[in-house]
Amino acid sequence: MHNLNIVHRDLKPENILLTCRDREAMHPKIADFGLARKNMQSKDCRTFCGTPHYFAPEVINTFRDRETGANMGYGKKVDMWSLGVILYVLLSGIPPFEEDGLYEQILEGKYEFDVREWTTVSPEAKELIRRLMTVNPKERLTIQEAFELRWLRLASHGERRVLGGGSGPAAKRLRSDVVAAVPCLGQLGA
Numbered sequence: 001m002h003n004l005n006i007v008h009r010d011l012k013p014e015n016i017l018l019t020c021r022d023r024e025a026m027h028p029k030i031a032d033f034g035l036a037r038k039n040m041q042s043k044d045c046r047t048f049c050g051t052p053h054y055f056a057p058e059v060i061n062t063f064r065d066r067e068t069g070a071n072m073g074y075g076k077k078v079d080m081w082s083l084g085v086i087l088y089v090l091l092s093g094i095p096p097f098e099e100d101g102l103y104e105q106i107l108e109g110k111y112e113f114d115v116r117e118w119t120t121v122s123p124e125a126k127e128l129i130r131r132l133m134t135v136n137p138k139e140r141l142t143i144q145e146a147f148e149l150r151w152l153r154l155a156s157h158g159e160r161r162v163l164g165g166g167s168g169p170a171a172k173r174l175r176s177d178v179v180a181a182v183p184c185l186g187q188l189g190a
Contacts, residue, residue, distance in 0.1 A: 009037065010054070011082035012053075013086055046072075053097060054086070074137070084128075091121050096133070107135070
């Protein structure tokens with residue numbers, strides 16, 4: 001999706017579908033491209049949209065700056081923040097931010113790994129979340145950088161490869177899934 005310069009803007013567990021229950025055969029699919037936008041420059045997007053618990057700090061800042069006349073904007077890195085929140089929820093079963101003072105917690109990157117749910121989670125998984133949920137989007141991982149981290153690597157028949165990267169059949173299938181899910185790529189707006 002990001003290789004096609006599309007920013008989803010509403011990534012959350014409800015928008016990730018699985019093709020079947022069999023772990024070996026399932027393929028996750030991203031759904032609900034209603035807020036997606038073609039994103040040619042890093043700060044193209046200026047619409048305050050998405051699901052609040054998954055907002056990246058720059059989405060909130062863009063909304064606040066619009067009220068003051070500033071013209072910030074955001075790009076694909078908002079999806080990376082949302083992926084960090086999703087991973088946090090998947091690994092712990094709880095959201096990283098409390099309802100009270102939600103936007104302030106997001107803007108400060110104020111979340112913790114010290115609750116009981118995190119005692120069995122690997123340091124590599126926590127590092128991935130930290131690097132995805134970095135407040136400064138310039139320091140936040142891109143999708144390609146995330147695939148290089150140890151937690152996402154697979155060992156396959158004695159050879160190391162990285163999930164999601166490359167130009168092989170899996171990468172081509174992933175790109176075709178994105179194109180099939182978004183038949184009107186040229187019409188993505190706002």
